[in-house]
Amino acid sequence: MIKKISHIGIAVRSIDEQMQYYRDSLGLEFDGIENVEDQKVKVAFFKVGEVRIELLEPTSEDSPVAKFIEKKGEGIHHLAYGVENISEAIKKIEQADIKMIDKKPRIGAGNHKIAFLHPRSSFRVLTELTEEH
Numbered sequence: 001m002i003k004k005i006s007h008i009g010i011a012v013r014s015i016d017e018q019m020q021y022y023r024d025s026l027g028l029e030f031d032g033i034e035n036v037e038d039q040k041v042k043v044a045f046f047k048v049g050e051v052r053i054e055l056l057e058p059t060s061e062d063s064p065v066a067k068f069i070e071k072k073g074e075g076i077h078h079l080a081y082g083v084e085n086i087s088e089a090i091k092k093i094e095q096a097d098i099k100m101i102d103k104k105p106r107i108g109a110g111n112h113k114i115a116f117l118h119p120r121s122s123f124r125v126l127t128e129l130t131e132e133h
């Protein structure tokens, strides 16, 4: 069901402030920036082999990422697993008695279908499934 680690999401106050660190100091390959209206975040991607680092900057105070930073500060926000068929993955996970935040996939960055597990069911590691081809 789970094929790979897709990306690691990191909550940041400002992508601009951290761009130099990831791109120049660590030398990661910058892979674009986009607004994800649905989650009220601006997202910057960096490639590390098959995996990407996803910087999430809130674009509004009521963004879930803004609330996360307020509570816990900047840092690792979520882990995203790549799956082949997200609807099937959601079904399997629910059959295993794991709660989903998203019972149906929604559209995330890069127009990929995504769904989050409930952190209470995933031992407080915010976990995302993403369908990428």
Ligand code: ZN
Pocket: 007, 009, 054, 078, 080, 128
């Ligand atoms: Zn993500």
